Amino acid sequence: MTNKTLNTIIIGAGIGGLVTALCLAKKGLKSEIYEKTPELSELGAGVQLSPNATKVLNYLGLLSELRKYTFEPQAFKFLNYKNKNIIAEQNLGEEIEKKYGAPNYDVHRADLQKVLLEEVKKQGIKIHTNSVVHDVSQDEISAYIHTNQGKVEGDLIIGADGIHSLVRKKLWGDDRARFTGNVAWRMLVPVDRLPPNLVQPNTTVWLGPNKHFVQYHVKNGSMLNCVCLVEQEGWTNENWAERGNIEELKELYKGWHDSLQTLLEYSNPESLYRWALHDRLPLKQWSKKRITLLGDSAHPMLPFLAQGAAMAIEDGAILASSLASFSDCKLGLIDYESKRKIRTTMVQKMAARNAKIFHLSGLAAVMRNLVMNFAGKKIMNDLYNYDATSI
Numbered sequence: 105m106t107n108k109t110l111n112t113i114i115i116g117a118g119i120g121g122l123v124t125a126l127c128l129a130k131k132g133l134k135s136e137i138y139e140k141t142p143e144l145s146e147l148g149a150g151v152q153l154s155p156n157a158t159k160v161l162n163y164l165g166l167l168s169e170l171r172k173y174t175f176e177p178q179a180f181k182f183l184n185y186k187n188k189n190i191i192a193e194q195n196l197g198e199e200i201e202k203k204y205g206a207p208n209y210d211v212h213r214a215d216l217q218k219v220l221l222e223e224v225k226k227q228g229i230k231i232h233t234n235s236v237v238h239d240v241s242q243d244e245i246s247a248y249i250h251t252n253q254g255k256v257e258g259d260l261i262i263g264a265d266g267i268h269s270l271v272r273k274k275l276w277g278d279d280r281a282r283f284t285g286n287v288a289w290r291m292l293v294p295v296d297r298l299p300p301n302l303v304q305p306n307t308t309v310w311l312g313p314n315k316h317f318v319q320y321h322v323k324n325g326s327m328l329n330c331v332c333l334v335e336q337e338g339w340t341n342e343n344w345a346e347r348g349n350i351e352e353l354k355e356l357y358k359g360w361h362d363s364l365q366t367l368l369e370y371s372n373p374e375s376l377y378r379w380a381l382h383d384r385l386p387l388k389q390w391s392k393k394r395i396t397l398l399g400d401s402a403h404p405m406l407p408f409l410a411q412g413a414a415m416a417i418e419d420g421a422i423l424a425s426s427l428a429s430f431s432d433c434k435l436g437l438i439d440y441e442s443k444r445k446i447r448t449t450m451v452q453k454m455a456a457r458n459a460k461i462f463h464l465s466g467l468a469a470v471m472r473n474l475v476m477n478f479a480g481k482k483i484m485n486d487l488y489n490y491d492a493t494s495i
């Protein structure tokens with residue numbers, strides 16, 4: 105058997121699963137996706153797509169379609185929560201595109217998913233919705249998924265099934281996701297209801313003690329995506345569809361700069377949701393013979409570096425290239441893991457470290473502010489220089 109006849113089963117039609125199917129198709133490799141939800145839902149918030157992610161989307165020929173929905177921020181600004189002083193900043197826009205060879209876009213998750221889905225359909229890749237995978241198994245010649253619709257045989261399985269991955273549990277046991285002590289609140293605010301000049305065309309991160317606040321435009325600039333990340337104990341619900349109370353949120357940000365208070369005043373309480381943030385420690389190994397993990401199932405991380413989706417996208421490109429390079433898919437999976445593990449573990453750790461650094465107060469915050477510009481640029485370079493399409 106040559107690798108061109110590989111029959112790949114992907115579990116999960118999230119960003120990771122869809123991009124992987126498209127990268128496999130680009131290499132002439134076949135795959136089918138099994139997704140537990142009856143319909144692909146449009147839940148979720150904004151996603152920042154840094155150049156390391158858009159390089160892959162460009163390789164897949166999707167950037168012009170995506171551009172219909174994205175917003176290109178002009179700068180990254182970290183602001184002091186009280187006096188609005190700039191702690192650190194970095195130009196984005198054309199400068200970043202020139203430097204890293206691909207743009208930095210902000211997009212709503214539903215729009216990204218729509219563009220990926222349309223391309224998946226165009227490529228004739230089959231998505232089996234309403235297929236809940238409840239077990240995986242393998243023998244010397246095949247791998248199998250066991251679903252509510254029956255047993256399916258393939259040559260290999262990619263578990264792109266998110267932070268609560270069944271595949272991870274079946275391969276490596278039940279290491280429960282840990283509550284990180286952080287709760288994320290998110291809302292979408294229509295820009296036309298905001299006072300003029302209240303928000304700049306930037307990705308803005310307000311830093312304060314025990315919490316921070318991220319804002320950027322999505323939906324072609326018509327909506328402002330706000331994510332409020334707050335250290336809060338005693339509430340650990342992970343459901344993305346749990347509504348938040350705007351009065352409670354305002355109380356949490358009492359004493360922060362007037363611009364932020366005004367933004368909360370004009371916000372849209374119906375779009376306010378909250379969920380508790382969980383993560384897991386990095387795994388020692390991802391793959392067993394014909395079964396591997398990808399995206400959040402392999403390396404779930406806090407959103408404090410805005411790289412979770414980007415890492416899943418990079419994974420997809422590298423996995424497809426590894427599978428195309430070996431006639432034995434087991435060797436392809438070893439190659440994939442060896443190319444991805446170090447980078448994703450590093451990013452997982454940096455995101456966890458930011459959870460502490462972003463929320464410092466007092467003297468520690470003053471020290472952080474002194475080095476943040478320099479340190480931020482170095483991290484950006486390491487993240488954005490990477491090109492998963494040429495490895």
Ligand SMILES: Cc1cc2nc3c(=O)[nH]c(=O)nc-3n(C[C@H](O)[C@H](O)[C@H](O)COP(=O)(O)OP(=O)(O)OC[C@H]3O[C@@H](n4cnc5c(N)ncnc54)[C@H](O)[C@@H]3O)c2cc1C
Binds near residue numbers: 119331407
């Ligand atoms: C507040 C917040 C902000 C974020 N911001 C950013 C950002 O700006 N930039 C960025 O790059 N990342 C960001 N991320 C991270 C990013 O959203 C995730 O890392 C990314 O969506 C993971 O994609 P995935 O495909 O691995 O998993 P998921 O999106 O979780 O997809 C998993 C899929 O598998 C399906 N599934 C699960 N179990 C089964 C089963 N047993 N059988 C069949 N199907 C199954 C699920 O229904 C789902 O469709 C953010 C995350 C959060 C929480």
